[in-house]
Amino acid sequence: MSSQVRFTDFKSDKQPTWCPGCGDFGTMNGMMKALAETGNDPDNTFIVAGIGCSGKIGTYMHSYALHGVHGRALPVGTGVKMARPDLEVMVAGGDGDGYSIGAGHFVHAVRRNVDMSYIVMDNRIYGLTKGQASPTSREDFETSTTPEGPKQPPVNPLALALAAGASFIAQSFSSDALRHQEIVQAAIEHDGFGFVNVYSPCVTFNDVDTYDYFRDSLVDLKEAGHDPNDHEAAKDVILDADKEYQGVIYRDENSVPYGAQHGLESDMSEIPDGAPEDATDLVREFY
Amino acid sequence: MAEDLNWAIGGEAGDGIDSTGKIFAQALSRAGRHVFTSKDFASRIRGGYTAYKIRTSVDDVRSVVDRLDILVALTQRTIDENVDELHEGSAIIYDGERSWEAEIPEGVAAVDVPLKSLAEEAGGAIMRNVVALGAACAITDFDVAYLDESLEKRFGGKGSKIVGNNREAARLGQEYVEENYELDLGYELETTDSDYVLLNGDEAIGMGALAAGCRYYAGYPITPATNVMEYLTGRIERYGGHVVQAEDELSAINMALGAARAGARAMTATSGPGIDLMAETFGLVATSETPLVIVDVMRSGPSTGMPTKQEQGDLNMTLYGGHGEIPRFVIAPTTIAECFWKTVEAFNYAEKYQTPVYLVADLALAVTERTFPPEAFDMDAVEIDRGRLIDESEVGEWLDEKGRFRAHADTDDGVSPRAIPGTTDAAHMSTGLEHDELGRRTEQEEIRVQQVDKRYRKVETAREREEWACREFGDPDAETLVISWGSNEGAIREAMELLAADGIDVRFLSVPYVFPRPDLTADVEAAEDVIVVECNATGQFADLIEHDTLTRVKRVTKYTGVRFKANELAEEIAAAIATEVTA
Structure with a gap:
């Protein structure tokens, strides 16, 4: 790969099958631009994608990638980064993948603080299975499986992350291209687990959380002068149920990622042709 | 003795x-x-x-x-x-x-x-x-x-x-x-x-992994497999590796899969309940053609069963677990020393054939310590074969007309080139979806058939190229043939001495390979009595022998939770010889 990497180098020649107008187009563009802008190229980038509309992103981007099992994208990314600290690892998925079937992994990935980014395309709906409630669907959101709405409060992924001790929490909107790219870039550059919840509207199955809704209701934290290093201020933003926010909500400047905590520096793919030189010491221990 | x-x-x-x-x-x-x-x-x-x-x-x-x-x-x-x-x-x-x-x-x-x-x-x-x-x-x-x-x-x-x-x-x-x-x-x-050195099966598996170049272990504590993780912790770091305790087995196997995709020799170990969870990912390991060693140290099931008791009940699970059809290898070490050697083999097969390899041990091996001369673990004899792992100079041979890397290329032996991340111009995606040679989703019938055939061709290649031998004991011409798998070998060998003292000669085939496995048709046909010994209720391995040889066999099973003892086995084998085989 030449030293001049353009964001289109991260694009595969496969045409997306997302519905026209899907928020995931904008989300993906911002991810590609942010990767190029931070000096990465497809050969040193590993993308892990979950299952669902958002999970198709691995196919439409060009890099080393694994499109795995529903809900388990974060553990895969964790293994890649631990084995190969030299790689840029980005995990992408949807709200169902990350906050429902994979919710357990989400909490522990946040705690673990592995130096990778996690981009969640949150459309508050299950799109690929044609319109069922997701963990972030509103309480009264009527779907084929919840005719009167889920009647349970939506998951607040930002609050989950905060409670689990996140070192970086951000939220963006796929249609605000510049700001979205900037936020993803900050997640990549963060030393630790860079979590971005992206409002990525589903134009086919969600007629409530629409482009217009987000455009009208989003408060831009940068413009509002929010200080992402202020944990208390971050908490206020995250627990504010009346507004939607975009921007870097919290960033721990002193974050020490998992790899540094555990002294992971080696490229684990490199091994000798036989047993390690001092391997007989291992046997001797059993005398 | x-x-x-x-x-x-x-x-x-x-x-x-x-x-x-x-x-x-x-x-x-x-x-x-x-x-x-x-x-x-x-x-x-x-x-x-x-x-x-x-x-x-x-x-x-x-x-x-x-x-x-x-x-x-x-x-x-x-x-x-x-x-x-x-x-x-x-x-x-x-x-x-x-x-x-x-x-x-x-x-x-x-x-x-x-x-x-x-x-x-x-x-x-x-x-x-x-x-x-x-x-x-x-x-x-x-x-x-x-x-x-x-x-x-x-x-x-x-x-x-x-x-x-x-x-x-x-x-x-x-x-x-x-x-x-x-x-x-x-x-x-x-x-x-x-x-002598004194060690248990879990330790032998851990030491085998280190000898074989395992650098990444992800696991979740469970009896009787935890000792593998505890052994590796504090030792794997000497070689630049890492042990991570995952939040559950779903995560553990996916972490190990990620490390393997990144190019590391990676392993996870668990027991019955954990293997159930991991089954979710078996198919992905196989379709993404990722080399991974999955250890199941069996204990008594089903469900929570008797967690600290012996059983060989997971044979069918490791052989058939997971939906769809999954090419895989299943290896069952028969002694503690063999736990070491079969772990080394498992890593080689995983990389040579880019598919999951299940190492199936059991509680009797895991918690037993046994003495061996140190030469039983001759590190100079450890060979490492990374299969078709390619570097940048070889990428060109595997690009399509548009310069795209054919990570799942359909080859004569079924084995595709493996380029790990960082290899220039070989970036590609792998997936659990059916895919073409480039790793991209497809539902085209021809390509589907090509990829399924290619994945199973690897098993056929391995069947031909590798040696799937039994460990043989006793009189080769004896009328009675005893067949067993896994940890029963020691007790059977001792039972043979007791039987011999009573004038009963036995030929014993101890089978460490469940799949692919040796064809025992000729051996079964040559014997008067065929007795399959195993620690489960239904005779899962006996089913396989009957399937392979189209011959009914006698079954000696035990599922009390306690391993076979030599003297009881001698009695049961003698009793089995005296009874008619039942259909």
């Missing part, structure tokens, strides 16, 4: 039974004696009943018998649990000053030693078990000095004073028995100049 001695210490969980037993086992090993240990234990931290048993001889010992010669009993329950194994001439060492009134079976020598008081004399009541070890030395005419080294090994980290106190405790126990008892039970433990 030279005369063996069967010794045990039993008490409540939390009494230090395990570490005391291990100290004695190590001392016997240092004295050049072979040792085979087993444990009775429950899934609890304190209370209940737990025992550590040692069988020792100057000859190799490969199994347990139901005879107990010397028992250190810290509780009455220890005596009750073992009453059937005690015999005239057995000895029980106990502390008569303790609150319980020991009921000693008739004919058994009661050796009442004030364990606690003598331990206090040596520096602390906590050393009462070591006093009992000294007493055992006196009964067996075994030099108490052999305990010194293993006490150093166990307590060296706590300072020389602690080590010294323990040595004193052992000597007080020995002297007390010598001064107060005149026992002539005929137990004399000979020593030899041989050097």
